[in-house]
Amino acid sequence: MSIPKTRIIAIAMLSSASLLAACAKKPPEELPPAPEATAPAPAPSAPTSTGPTVGTQAHFEQAVGSNTVVYFDTDRFNIDSTDAAALQAQAQYLGQYTQVTITVEGHADERGTREYNLALGERRANSAKNYLVSLGIAANRITMVSFGKERPVALESNEQAWAQNRRAASVVIN
Amino acid sequence: MKSVLTLALALMAAPLAAQNEDLGDPVGEGGNVETAFEGETGEEVGLTGSVTDESDWEDLGIAIPAFATDRDQPTPANANGTGALGQEISRVITSNLRNNGIFKPTGPDALPKPSFAQISAPSWGSWSGRGAEMLVHGYVRARDDGRLVVGCYLYDVALQDELIREGWVVRPADWRRAAHKCSDLIYSRLTGENPFFDSRIAYIAETGPKDNRVKRLAIMDSDGANHRFLTLGSATALTPRYSPDYSQLLYLSYVDGNPRIYVYDIGTGKQKLVAETGNPTLAPRWSPDGRSILYSMAVNGNTDIYRVSADGGRSVRLTNTPGIDIGGSYSPDGNRIVFESDRSGSQQCYVMNADGSNQRRITFFGGRCATPEWSPRGDQIAFTRIAGDFNIAVMTPNGRNLRVLTNGWQDEAPTWAPNGRIIQFFRTARNSGRSGLHQVDLTGRNERRLRTPADASDPAWGPIRP
Numbered sequence: 013m014s015i016p017k018t019r020i021i022a023i024a025m026l027s028s029a030s031l032l033a034a035c036a037k038k039p040p041e042e043l044p045p046a047p048e049a050t051a052p053a054p055a056p057s058a059p060t061s062t063g064p065t066v067g068t069q070a071h072f073e074q075a076v077g078s079n080t081v082v083y084f085d086t087d088r089f090n091i092d093s094t095d096a097a098a099l100q101a102q103a104q105y106l107g108q109y110t111q112v113t114i115t116v117e118g119h120a121d122e123r124g125t126r127e128y129n130l131a132l133g134e135r136r137a138n139s140a141k142n143y144l145v146s147l148g149i150a151a152n153r154i155t156m157v158s159f160g161k162e163r164p165v166a167l168e169s170n171e172q173a174w175a176q177n178r179r180a181a182s183v184v185i186n
Numbered sequence: 187m188k189s190v191l192t193l194a195l196a197l198m199a200a201p202l203a204a205q206n207e208d209l210g211d212p213v214g215e216g217g218n219v220e221t222a223f224e225g226e227t228g229e230e231v232g233l234t235g236s237v238t239d240e241s242d243w244e245d246l247g248i249a250i251p252a253f254a255t256d257r258d259q260p261t262p263a264n265a266n267g268t269g270a271l272g273q274e275i276s277r278v279i280t281s282n283l284r285n286n287g288i289f290k291p292t293g294p295d296a297l298p299k300p301s302f303a304q305i306s307a308p309s310w311g312s313w314s315g316r317g318a319e320m321l322v323h324g325y326v327r328a329r330d331d332g333r334l335v336v337g338c339y340l341y342d343v344a345l346q347d348e349l350i351r352e353g354w355v356v357r358p359a360d361w362r363r364a365a366h367k368c369s370d371l372i373y374s375r376l377t378g379e380n381p382f383f384d385s386r387i388a389y390i391a392e393t394g395p396k397d398n399r400v401k402r403l404a405i406m407d408s409d410g411a412n413h414r415f416l417t418l419g420s421a422t423a424l425t426p427r428y429s430p431d432y433s434q435l436l437y438l439s440y441v442d443g444n445p446r447i448y449v450y451d452i453g454t455g456k457q458k459l460v461a462e463t464g465n466p467t468l469a470p471r472w473s474p475d476g477r478s479i480l481y482s483m484a485v486n487g488n489t490d491i492y493r494v495s496a497d498g499g500r501s502v503r504l505t506n507t508p509g510i511d512i513g514g515s516y517s518p519d520g521n522r523i524v525f526e527s528d529r530s531g532s533q534q535c536y537v538m539n540a541d542g543s544n545q546r547r548i549t550f551f552g553g554r555c556a557t558p559e560w561s562p563r564g565d566q567i568a569f570t571r572i573a574g575d576f577n578i579a580v581m582t583p584n585g586r587n588l589r590v591l592t593n594g595w596q597d598e599a600p601t602w603a604p605n606g607r608i609i610q611f612f613r614t615a616r617n618s619g620r621s622g623l624h625q626v627d628l629t630g631r632n633e634r635r636l637r638t639p640a641d642a643s644d645p646a647w648g649p650i651r652p
Contacts, residue, residue, distance in 0.1 A: 087532070089487070122619070125556040125570050125598055126644065127425060127469040128526065128533060130438075130445055131482065131489040131510040134466055138487025157444055158466060158484070162422060167396045169616040 066109050069184045076101040082140055084178040086121070089135045091143050099140060102182055103147035116140045117181045118158040121174035126160060133158030140180040155185070208421040208441045212455025213405075213414050219363050219384075219651075222335055222353035245290060246376070249318035249343075250280045252294035253336070254302040259328040263358035268334075271361060272326045275336065278365035279322065282383050282409060283372065286608070287632030292318060305339060310346050319343055322372060334358055338368035340375055350375045362411055363651070370650075380563075380605035383408055386648050387601075387610070388426040388435055389623060391415060392641040396619035401643075403437055403450070408603075408647070410637055416450065425469065428648035429476050429496075436460065436470035436479060447481050449496075461494060461501055469513045472496075473540075474520050480504075482512040491525055491542075504542035515560045515567075516540070517583070524548070524558040524567050524583070535569060537583065548585030557599050562649070563606035566628070570598050570611075578611045578626065591630035601647045610636070612643040 064070035073080055079098035082091070091099065106112055118137030120129035137156040145151050166173035253272030264271035273294050280293030298312060305323045313321050321341040329335055337353040352371050354364045363384055370381030391404040403423040406413040416435070417423050424445075426437040435450045439457075447470040450457040460479055461467050468489070471480040481501075482491050489510045494501040505511035507529040514525040524537050530547065535555035538545040549555040553573030560567055560583070571579040571588075576596040581588045596614040603610070603625075610625040621643045626633040636642075 087528075122614070123576075123596075125533075125572075125576075127482070127512050128510060128528075128556055130424075130466070130468050131484055131512050134484040134489065135487040135510070138484075142487075160445075162399070162401075162424075164397055164619075167617075167619070169619075 067112055067184065067186065069186075072105060072112070072114075072182075072184045075105050080183075081179050081181045083175060084136055084180070086174070086178065087124075087132070089132070089139045091139055095140075096143065099143045100147065103144050103149055106144070106149045106153065113153045113155070113185045114182045115155045115157055115185055116144075117163075117183060118156065119163060119177055119179050119181070120161050121177040122161045122164060122169065123174060124161060129160035130158050131160075133160045136178075136180045140182070207457070208417045208419070208423070208439065209450070209455050209457065210414075210416050210418055212451075212453060213416070217357040217360055219360065219367065220355040222337070222355050246288070246320065247316075247318035248283060248289050248291045248320040248322060248372070249297055249313055249316055250276045250283075250291055250293055250322040251297040252276050252299045253324035253326050254300055254305050255326045255328075256302050257327075261328050261334060261358050262332075263334060263361040268326045268328050271334075272324070275324065275326065275361065275365045275368070276322075278362060278409070278411075279369045279372070282366065282369040285409075285634060286373075287627060288373075288377065289320075292316070305337065308341055308346075310343065313343050320349075320372075320376070322368070324368060329355070332358065334361060334364070336361070336364035336368070338364075338371055340372050362407060366408065379607055381650055382603040382605040382608065384651050385604050386428065386432060386651065387623075388428050388437075388646045388648070389612075389638070389642050390423055390426065390644040391638065392621055392643055393419075399619075403435065404638075404642075405435075405452075406638070413639060416452075416455075425644050425646075427470055427472055427646045429472055430474060430649055431476055431652055432648055436472065438468060438470065449479070461492070471514050471516070473516050474518055480514040480516075480523070482514070491523075493540075502542075504538065505545065513557060515558055517560050518562055518564045522560075522583075524560055526556050526558060533572065535567070535585070548583070549581070550585065551588050559600050559602060561602050561606040562604055566606065568600035568602060568609050570600065578609060580609070580628065589630065591626045591628070592624070592633065594624075597624070599644055601645050603647055604649045610645045610647055612645060614643070 064074055079101040082095035082098045116137040118133030120132045137158055141154045141156055144154055164177045166176035253275045255268040255272050258267045258269040261268050276294035280291045283289045283291040305325045321343050323339040325337045327335040333355050335355050339351045340349045342349055354367055356364050366383040369383040374381050385408045388405045391402045392399050394400045400419040401422045402419045403416040403426055421439050421441040424438040426435050428435055433452055438445055438447050445466045447460045447467045448457040449460055460481055466484045467481050469482040477496055479494050479496055482489050489512050490503055490505045491511050491514050492501040492503050509529040511527045514523045516523055521540055522537055523540055526533055527536050533554040533556045534547055535549045535558045536545055536547050553571055556570040558567050558569040566580045567583055568580050571577050576598055577590050578592045578597045578600045579588055579590045594613045595616045597611050600609045600611045608625050608627050612621050613624050614621045621641045623636040623642045623645050
């Protein structure tokens with residue numbers, strides 16, 4: 013499960029505080045697919061010129077796949093074995109690319125009160141961060157932000173959607 | 187639509203130095219309302235009692251014909267002069283009284299128009315046959331200094347007697363305040379309860395799809411009029427609270443990318459951080475005297491409640507248990523705080539002294555207790571009860587006499603009317619995520635939606651206006 017690109021754009025809007033970007037009511041449509049999947053490369057000797065570059069979310073996702081996001085049970089914030097495997101993949105990546113810094117975004121499903129969910133999202137982000145730190149990633153390379161129930165990725169009101177929204181998503185800081 | 191366009195243009199023209207702000211133009215809170223005359227209230231007759239009688243009152247008919255004017259004059263308050271304004275004032279009063287399930291008002295559009303002379307000497311014969319037990323009369327007079335004098339009289343038709351009268355001098359822009367004050371006068375005289383119409387509400391206006399909601403700080407009168415957006419929407423705004431004197435708002439904004447609470451000055455349109463900290467700050471609340479601010483702060487995932495002076499200075503930590511301690515609502519005397527904590531494993535409500543001492547859990551019924559709000563009367567605590575669905579409930583301050591007042595899928599975040607008889611909250615719809623403001627009285631029988639220009643959440647009802 014990859015993070016939708018619209019989501020990344022929304023974060024950019026928030027963090028850059030760019031007035032012009034903020035003017036747009038809606039983020040642009042999804043970006044065109046990455047070029048590597050299209051035509052067979054005639055010159056496979058130069059992969060770095062076509063793939064995403066280090067320091068981008070696309071590069072991070074290409075390396076760790078769906079492991080950029082870990083999921084939680086209702087009202088829980090513990091790191092289970094699935095989460096641990098995902099965070100180990102993230103830590104491996106961060107160990108390889110030591111210039112990369114990330115933000116861990118904590119989220120909650122809609123079935124909670126607003127303020128509690130903000131605190132719960134913070135607690136989930138903190139769990140993911142602590143696990144990465146325990147794997148040797150420097151704490152100052154990881155910032156946290158909680159969005160509570162404000163930024164769902166799955167929009168229906170059912171158990172499957174809520175399970176997708178109870179998450180801590182790691183996002184590369186550009 | 188036009189106003190949205192105007193705001194967008196204003197945003198593009200904003201100087202670079204302001205790019206961290208997300209604020210609209212500052213707005214004033216209007217002028218003072220001067221009481222023109224205190225009523226010769228007459229003897230103690232008419233209805234008194236408590237809300238337990240409300241069901242019996244639903245047939246109490248009140249005729250509210252157009253307010254008269256001594257001389258039809260132009261006024262900035264109405265393009266058609268003081269006569270037309272008198273009609274509008276009666277409509278506002280009618281709407282106020284109709285929407286609370288206690289009275290059966292008949293407005294000016296269905297009634298004869300009394301003359302100016304009849305305001306203080308009703309033509310009883312023309313009212314006794316209309317099935318209205320009560321009669322409201324009033325007048326509008328434009329003063330030479332441009333201000334308006336609005337008089338308000340309540341009569342008992344059967345007794346042919348005046349129950350109460352009062353008058354106010356207002357700026358033309360504040361004419362609705364006179365209508366609300368007249369509504370309050372009638373409501374208080376007939377119910378024995380404290381007034382609430384002359385008050386304002388802060389809330390969050392919501393637009394856009396569920397995964398990209400635009401959330402703006404907004405304010406309005408208690409009946410939804412005089413609506414204004416205070417922020418432009420580029421940064422998510424949440425959980426506002428009016429200061430007791432209406433000069434400031436506390437709210438949460440993501441303007442710097444992180445959740446932080448700010449105090450926004452309504453007069454100047456400027457805002458500042460409530461606490462200088464690198465940590466997220468959440469759930470802002472005023473003390474009843476406006477001198478202190480409660481907030482919650484998450485440090486390494488652990489959230490606790492703090493108090494800081496409204497003038498700034500050092501914060502005092504009030505809770506220190508592992509887990510999420512959040513929110514907090516003062517008792518009206520300022521001595522105690524009800525708050526929410528999951529220290530027991532799930533969200534429950536606790537009471538502590540204002541200095542943080544003597545913390546004890548008060549909710550032990552099934553389900554969870556969230557977002558507790560102490561009634562301005564002190565006798566009840568409203569909260570979000572989570573037991574499958576989310577509903578608004580009340581209990582006594584010691585956690586007894588639970589009463590669930592609503593039955594929506596997700597009803598959240600109660601806020602009290604200034605008199606502690608009505609609770610406003612927001613209701614979110616399943617799947618669509620659409621939200622709106624609703625209010626319910628303490629009997630749970632009278633629930634209605636409050637219309638807003640966009641979807642709405644996080645209501646915060648302020649006190650009676652100063």
